[in-house]
Amino acid sequence: MIALFGGSFDPVHLGHLRIAEDIREYYNFSKIIFIPAYHSPLKEYHFSSPEDRLRMLDLSIRNNPFFETSDFEINKKEKSYTIDTIKYFKEKLGYNPFFIVGSDAFLTLDKWKEPINLLENTNFIVVSRDNTDFEKIKEFLLVKFSYNRLCEDNNLNLSETKVYFFKSRQLEISSTEIRNRVKAGESIKYLVLPEVEEYIYVRRLYR
Numbered sequence: 668m669i670a671l672f673g674g675s676f677d678p679v680h681l682g683h684l685r686i687a688e689d690i691r692e693y694y695n696f697s698k699i700i701f702i703p704a705y706h707s708p709l710k711e712y713h714f715s716s717p718e719d720r721l722r723m724l725d726l727s728i729r730n731n732p733f734f735e736t737s738d739f740e741i742n743k744k745e746k747s748y749t750i751d752t753i754k755y756f757k758e759k760l761g762y763n764p765f766f767i768v769g770s771d772a773f774l775t776l777d778k779w780k781e782p783i784n785l786l787e788n789t790n791f792i793v794v795s796r797d798n799t800d801f802e803k804i805k806e807f808l809l810v811k812f813s814y815n816r817l818c819e820d821n822n823l824n825l826s827e828t829k830v831y832f833f834k835s836r837q838l839e840i841s842s843t844e845i846r847n848r849v850k851a852g853e854s855i856k857y858l859v860l861p862e863v864e865e866y867i868y869v870r871r872l873y874r
Contacts, residue, residue: 670765673702677713678723680859682840691733694821702737704747714846715872717741726862748780753789763788763828770795777811786814791830801832849873
């Protein structure tokens with residue numbers, strides 16, 4: 668089975684990559700597909716172009732045979748709604764897709780396009796660093812959607828769509844920090860792969 672990992676990736680960093688690898692191993696996915704957004708609906712703008720963000724992803728995953736990128740959302744050249752991506756990959760894969768999302772983003776699901784449709788057609792894998800998030804997510808799903816199929820195990824079940832809770836390792840890295848460090852002239856070494864670090868400086872991104 669395949670998992671989808673959507674987001675801005677502005678830029679992609681080692682936290683994204685390590686979490687994706689951990690999820691791949693834990694759930695035994697055959698592949699993780701990274702899908703950079705053309706324009707995330709809940710963000711005013713991105714700091715680098717869709718093409719630059721896709722290129723940094725391509726550089727980051729080229730040595731991992733289990734990782735792949737998709738330009739599906741970028742090629743649409745419009746706001747990137749997750750429901751459209753899910754419908755596309757559901758038809759392509761033949762099952763309800765698994766979609767990786769951070770807990771902070773997931774707790775805004777009620778603001779997404781067609782959230783109930785998403786819950787019916789998506790196996791969300793919600794990534795959190797904090798055990799207390801499990802109760803927050805459980806309450807959020809019950810209150811907002813009367814949804815009670817949240818689980819913590821790694822037994823993937825294609826017969827019933829669920830929300831899976833994944834406790835990730837502690838990696839305090841964020842794209843915001845990286846952009847701020849570049850702007851301040853500070854080092855981003857060991858926060859991104861060397862190829863991405865070089866790309867950012869050559870392209871003069873985040874200045």
